[in-house]
Amino acid sequence: MTSADNAHARDAAAPATGFYGRRKGKPLRALQNQHLQEDLPRLQIDLATLSDQALPALFALPVAEVRLEIGFGGGEHLLAEAARHPGIGYIGAEAFVNGVAKATAGIVEAGLTNVRLYGDDVVPLLDRLPAGSLARIDLLYPDPWPKRRHWKRRFVRPDNIDRFARLLMPGGHFRFATDVEDYAAWTLRHLLADARFHWTARVADDWRQPWAGWPGTRYEAKARREGRIPGYYEFQRI
Template sequence: MSTPTRPHRNFYGRLKGKSLKRSQKEYLDQDLAALSPGAVGWDENPQRVPLDLAALFDDRPVWLEIGFGGGEHLVHQAASNPDIGIIGAEPYINGVAMLLGKIRRAGVSNLAVHPGDARDLMDVLPDGVIQRAFLLYPDPWPKKRHHRRRFVTPEHLGPLHRVMAPGAVLRVATDIPDYVRQTLEQVPRAGFRWLAERPADWRTPWDDWLSTRYEQKALREGRVPHYLTFRRR
C-alpha cells in the first residue's frame, strides 16, 4: 500500500514580505518549533494522523483562528481565556514572527501556531473538536475572477464544518461589502446558521473584540466593518 502524499493545492497569498528583524529571526529559531502542534505538516505526517489535542491542551476546549495576521487578536483571546487552548494558522512568515514576539511579551502558554495553510491544518484536526473559530479580515481578493480564492468557498468551508463541533460559533469580520455578500451566501450553505436578528448584531463588535491593525486601516480609509456570527448546525 502506497503512502499518501501531500495533496497539491494552489496557494495565492504572500508567504514572506520584507526582511525580518534580527529579533524576529530569533523568535522563529528559538520559539516556533515548541509552539507548533506535532505532525501538522504533511512532510512530518504523511498518513494524516489526527492531532492529539487533548494532550496538546490538557483537555481544554479548543478554538481556531484562521489567518491571524500580526497575532494581536490571537494573543488577546489566549490571555483572556486561560481555560481554553487556541490554535492560530498563518502562512505569512512575517506575521508568524510578529506573533511570536507578542507571545513572549504576554507570557501566554495556551496557544499553538501552525505556520502554514489552514487547509493543511484542518487535514489533521479530528472531527468536531473546534468550539469556536475566527476568520478576521481575510484577504478580500477583490477582482471577480479571484473570488474563488476567498476562504468563504466550499473548498475551505467544508473542512471547517467537519472540524467544528455541533453548536460551535464561527465569527467573520470584514470591511468588504462583496465579501459580506459571499459570506452570507456560502457559509449557511456549508451548514452554519447566521445568528443576527437586528442590524446592531452585525454592526457592533463582539463584547470581547480587540480591534486589529487591519480594522484600524479600514476605519482610516472610510470602510465599514461587519461582524458576522454563525453557529454550526
C-alpha cells in the first residue's frame, strides 16, 4: 500500500462526527438566552420529523432552492446571504451554542423567514436530508486541525465528501474558504481526485478573490489582520 493509500485509509477510518471542541463559550446574555428559549424551537430542524418531503416545505414562504452552511460561527455570512436572497431557503448548522444564540437573535431581529437552524453535530443532519436536495453547501473557515495526528478530524475527508456528493443536485456547488494553505492543498487534493466534482477556477484570481456579495466574517477579518491570506474554492457537482 502506498503512502497515499495509507492516508486515504486513515481518513476513511475517521469517526462519523463533524464536530470536535467546545460546545459553549461565555455565558449567554439575557436577551440571547431569551431568543434561544422562545424563538429557536420554531427555527430548529427536528431530525425526528425530518422526512423525504421536499426541503422547501421547511420554510414559511416558498423558496426556489435550499442551501446549507456548515459551521456558521456567529452567522454573519448565513444571515447576509438570507437577507440578500429572500427567495432561497438557508439551513445553518452550528454545534457551538453561542453561535446558535447569536444567529437566532439575528434572524428574529431581521425578520428573516427563509432560515432554519440545526444546533448540533451536522453529520446526523447530512445523513437525514434527502438526496439531491441542496443547491449549495458552504464550509467556511473550518478548524484546520494543523497537527498531523488530528488530520482525521478535518471535516473535508472521504466520508463527508460522499455526503456532499449525495446531497448536492447535479450542477450544485460546494464552496470552501480557508486561510490555512495546508488545508487548502488538502481539500484540493481530495476534491480534484473525485470524479463527481469539478473545480470551477480558471485563473488564480478565481480563488484569491471573495465570491460575489461576500460579507466577510469576524474570523476572516482576524486572519487578515494577522497576515493570513484567505482562499475561496468552489467545486461543482457533476
